[in-house]
Amino acid sequence: MSAQIIDGNALAKKIRLEIASRTSTLVGKGIKPGLAVLLVGEDPASQVYVRNKVKACEEAGMHSLLERLPTDLSEAALLKRIHELNLDPSIHGILVQLPLPKHLNSHLVIESIAPEKDVDGFHVANAGALMIGAPLFRPCTPYGCMKMLESIDYPIKGARAVIVGASNIVGKPMAMLLLQAGATITICNSKTKDLTAHTKEADILVVATGRPKMITAEMVKPGAVVIDVGINRLDDGKLCGDVDFESVKTVASAITPVPGGVGPMTITMLLLNTLEAAERL
């Protein structure tokens, strides 16, 4: 058996066309969705991420504002800038690229974003709203994973879903979205005993650990759908996921590749969240 490859690039392209069309309708009514992206410091991976986000925004017909701020920026100065953007009517979404330099308190910074402009969905008010099943914004990466499951018409209700990784930005919100869609969920972390006993049970296996190729074919139930969130750069410069794609695709029924899987969907969901923030006005 060789798994169906869930093509994130193709799906993202399709959804971005819909977003561009809704954006143009909104622009016709005098509202241009606007996203502000704040990058503090020189982290090379972050530079690439923010560039891609801004480019995607422009391609969708949205207004984007990229602010590159110095590494030694004070916390007070960053909070002041976020406050100004909270009040700026041309900006509907505010994103602070993580990780921040060590002297800045990420929690405090995220909490300073107005919840109705928190298009990443990381503010505690948005995390809480998601938890009670009334999300204002769904965090972009898990939201993208849900769209990928939808794209293959996967019957989530009653399925066993196992999420490997329990971060606030991927694993936990992913679990909430799957739970709310009717799956029975297990969340694993680095302390989980006998990980394979859990992963082998999964009809839907979502992996977000940052451990290159850690999920191998022996850990996967035949016929499972495998969503690989991981993005890791190997010594030879190539990208790979947290799943050993070549072996796992021989047992899974569907699998997302890296690159070209969850990554493009994450940016697409950021556009969707920004559009919806503007549509709510």
Ligand code: NDP
């Ligand atoms: P974090 O480092 O914040 O969290 C990793 C999680 O994985 C933790 O909960 C950790 O457990 C768990 N974990 C680590 N090792 C193991 C193990 N051996 N067995 C089981 N669980 C383990 O990472 P993120 O969630 O931010 O990111 C995860 C991956 O996803 C990274 O590769 C990142 O680059 C990628 N990513 C991709 C995105 C995309 O758009 N495609 C977006 C965001 C992230 P514990 O809690 O015990 O420490």
